[in-house]
Amino acid sequence: MLTGPALTRFRKNLLAWFSQFQRDLPWRRLKNPYRIWLSEIMLQQTRVAAAISYYERFLERFPDVRALAEAPQEEVLRLWSGLGYYSRARNLHKAAQQIVALHHGVFPATEAEALAFPGIGKYTAAAILSIAYGQKLAVLDGNVARVLARLQAIRGDLRAGKRWQELQKTAEALLAPSAPGDWNQAVMELGAILCTPKSPQCLLCPVNEFCQARKLGLADTIPEKRKKRATVELQLAAAVLLDPQGHTLLLPPPRPQAGPAHKADVGAIVSRMWHFPTIEVHRNAALDLRAYLRESLLRGHKFSVALEPLPKIRHTVTYRSITLQPFRINLKKLPQLAGAKVLPLSELSCVPISNLTRKIARAALDS
Secondary structure, three states, X not given: OOOHHHHHHHHHHHHHHHXXXXXXXXXXXXXXXXXXXXXXXXXXXXXXXXXXXHHHHHHHHOOOHHHHHHOOHHHHHHHHOOOOXXXXXXXXXXXXXXHHHHHXXXXXXXXXXXXXXXXXOHHHHHHHHHHHHOOOOOOOOHHHHHHHHHHHOOOOOXXXXXXXXXXXXXXXXXXXXXXXHHHHHHHHHHHHHXXXXXXXXXXXXXXXXXXXXXXXXXXXOOOOOOOOOOOEEEEEEEEEXXXXXXXXXXXXXXXXXXXXXXXXXXXXXXXXXXEOOEEEXXXXXXXXXXXXXXXXXXXXXXXXXXXXXXXOEEEEEOOEEEEEEEEEEEOOOOOOOOOOEEEEHHHHHHOOEOHHHHHHHHHHHHO
């Protein structure tokens, strides 16, 4: 652990580097707790380059906490559509309503209050409060953990045993008390652009003199790669029902299933949003889909038309690797189903849909 003059020099070098080389990101331009909170939620599981355009569109529609709290959840999900991990948007919306109800629309400045909101854990609370309010809280995420592991040449799985707790203590000991917000951003920035998972740019690192992994020639092997959950292959089929005017039918967001998650939980796969009729394939895509349509969706309707296969779609949702066979089905009239929506196929962006549903629509439009 660095102490005394070495710690002072370490902090000075990293903060000076950050001041000179930090990326110009829109959420860094104002010390606004709402904007910082929004950016931190969006950046979970999402690359910075992909998040920026969503962040700007989201802010244009919901410029403050009250605007977000008062919006329908469906509108929030529509603006989030395409960014993935939609529980983030649902939690963001619930937390905004709590902030308005309990804190007069102002993001609270204490860690205990921040942790009480859905979707906010220790890392997110520390990031928001240190950057927006200057609270002396150290962040620890994947980027920061990688930097700290290399500094101390820590081998093994960083989340195994008590290693993560020890890394948190290290982060707290290194935190620059005079500038906690800038410090946290500097460590995260270092991990994002120089101390990267592969091919770290050690020669450009402002604190390479303190790095034990570099001295030992271990920078490329630390940290140890985490074992991923085994991939599950899934075969799905979906129906794009079309009338002569180019309208299609979408089913409402499925409710969560009770009990343990099933690998073929269609609701989870379509992110619990509006979707085309979709099933798991057990034997034959066309036969299984036709049976489903006859027995449930189109019960009581004459159904003898052909299922026109569209190009297959590959999609990944967490550990699921999905091959989906979409079919276009031309009908003289779309069925009237309780809760379903009838929309022009080219205008599905007016409702919240998942990336998979968007891919199916694109395949139908392109053909």
